[in-house]
């Protein structure tokens with residue numbers, strides 16, 4: 534009898550404590566949900582929903598609770614260049630859950646000089662889940678191809694000076710310029726992204742990174758008219774895995790060394806990627822100009838080439854329009870680059886092409902199990918100013 538009473542009292546006590554804990558806890562961390570439609574966004578594809586985005590960001594930013602901005606299904610016209618600034622945000626956990634499609638104005642002149650369509654500056658802890666971003670870039674590409682004077686175009690999504698960023702399950706279509714850009718970021722995880730634009734669209738890089746550390750890009754499919762992924766100066770600890778690239782210009786480190794003073798690229802892993810009908814597979818490219826930039830400690834591993842024009846290439850004599858570089862050589866120092874388990878077909882007779890700086894030769898270049906064919910025969914290799922070695926079962930024709 535006594536034990537029974539004690540036990541029910543204990544139960545009541547535990548229940549009360551739990552309830553208290555729950556109520557208090559909820560007040561501390563209750564997530565704020567913000568529905569874009571309740572802020573005036575219209576899913577008709579015709580009404581500009583820019584203001585709703587700005588309002589949603591303001592609410593999320595001023596909340597101390599983790600916040601989710603929900604964009605329900607439907608098409609939302611976003612006519613303005615949006616800036617999500619985090620400098621004075623109280624919030625370090627803002628998620629966009631996007632079930633709908635965001636559409637840029639059809640007239641490319643509206644955003645053509647804006648720089649970026651969706652710009653995230655100085656934000657911490659921002660995630661984007663899902664969403665289709667339709668840049669409607671075809672008009673601008675046609676303008677550029679016609680040789681007329683056209684605005685440069687807008688990058689679709691750009692994160693600058695930001696940290697703890699997640700981009701997951703997002704689709705970027707037909708950007709005017711770059712699709713997704715991370716500049717000055719720390720700890721970025723981009724996963725399950727899709728990028729799609731015409732193979733003939735100019736300057737539509739899939740994902741561009743520069744001045745950033747701790748960026749991971751995984752399980753992503755990119756078809757576009759320029760580099761699938763381009764890696765600029767000032768990069769460390771970059772991990773790229775399981776990318777399907779094509780059409781496009783491949784994965785490129787560079788162009789580097791345009792400036793005299795430039796931070797280097799160090800510790801990059803690019804693994805398990807396929808390149809289908811691309812212009813390059815994996816490329817390192819620098820201007821033929823003086824620079825103190827460098828590329829160090831890069832691993833290319835488990836790559837498949839399906840008719841890539843230049844499957845493996847280092848070009849240190851980049852000089853478009855022969856302006857600003859003739860007679861000069863690249864100062865960018867390239868060292869400790871490993872190519873391991875790279876196979877498939879080259880669309881040109883040369884599968885491996887190293888054209889390094891005559892001043893600073895590429896050093897410690899390793900080819901390990903590199904098997905590239907051209908018309909079912911081993912593809913050739915050329916090495917200029919390159920010091921390296923061949924390991925494993927890579928074909929003969931040691932060009933070092």
Ligand SMILES: *[C@@H]1O[C@H](CO)[C@@H](O)[C@H](O)[C@H]1NC(C)=O
Nearest residue numbers: 747769770771772800801802
């Ligand atoms: C290289 O980068 C990876 C992430 O891509 C990181 O895990 C590793 O610790 C880095 N290595 C060094 C030596 O910094």
